[in-house]
Amino acid sequence: xxxxxxxxxxxxxxxxxxxAWLGAQGHEVVDHGPTEYDELDDYPVFVLRAAEAVAAxxxxxxxxxxxxxxxxxxxxxxxxxxxxxxxxNAELARLCREHNDARVLSIGARMNSVEEAREMVxxxxxxxxxxADRHRRRIEMMTAYEADGTLPERA
Numbered sequence: 001x002x003x004x005x006x007x008x009x010x011x012x013x014x015x016x017x018x019x020a021w022l023g024a025q026g027h028e029v030v031d032h033g034p035t036e037y038d039e040l041d042d043y044p045v046f047v048l049r050a051a052e053a054v055a056a057x058x059x060x061x062x063x064x065x066x067x068x069x070x071x072x073x074x075x076x077x078x079x080x081x082x083x084x085x086x087x088x089n090a091e092l093a094r095l096c097r098e099h100n101d102a103r104v105l106s107i108g109a110r111m112n113s114v115e116e117a118r119e120m121v122x123x124x125x126x127x128x129x130x131x132a133d134r135h136r137r138r139i140e141m142m143t144a145y146e147a148d149g150t151l152p153e154r155a
Contacts, residue, residue, distance in 0.1 A: 001027050004030045005032065006031075009034065012037045030053060033045070047075045052079050063124075064107075067111075069087075069109075072084075083103060083104070088108065088111055090116075097129060101135070101139055
């Protein structure tokens with residue numbers, strides 16, 4: 001699987017680990033940076049590129065990383081067509097794929113160990129969208145709103 005990854009200085013070591021680990025598992029990893037540690041870098045530089053690449057590549061998934069993962073998730077969600085989810089355990093990583101068909105996983109390096117991050121990534125990559133009607137309906141509502149501001153009808 002092709003995986004686009006981007007982060008910032010706060011997650012630099014975790015990103016280096018995940019790039020190597022995913023590559024060793026046979027995944028095609030596209031590293032959008034940073035490739036050098038710089039404590040003054042800005043996550044949108046790298047995260048937006050990773051999210052745009054996922055949006056342009058329907059067969060791929062993405063991982064964005066930061067200190068908390070919050071800003072990275074917010075940045076990725078600014079890219080049209082992307083649903084990015086912040087997870088802090090494997091159950092959330094599973095649910096974001098299964099229920100929300102998220103294509104980008106956000107992880108906080110200061111909130112999780114390398115082992116926990118690997119478990120979340122593995123769960124994210126191996127979980128399929130359920131395709132359940134209620135989940136499709138909700139995604140369609142968000143997609144319509146993103147496209148033209150159409151608010152969903154009230155029940």
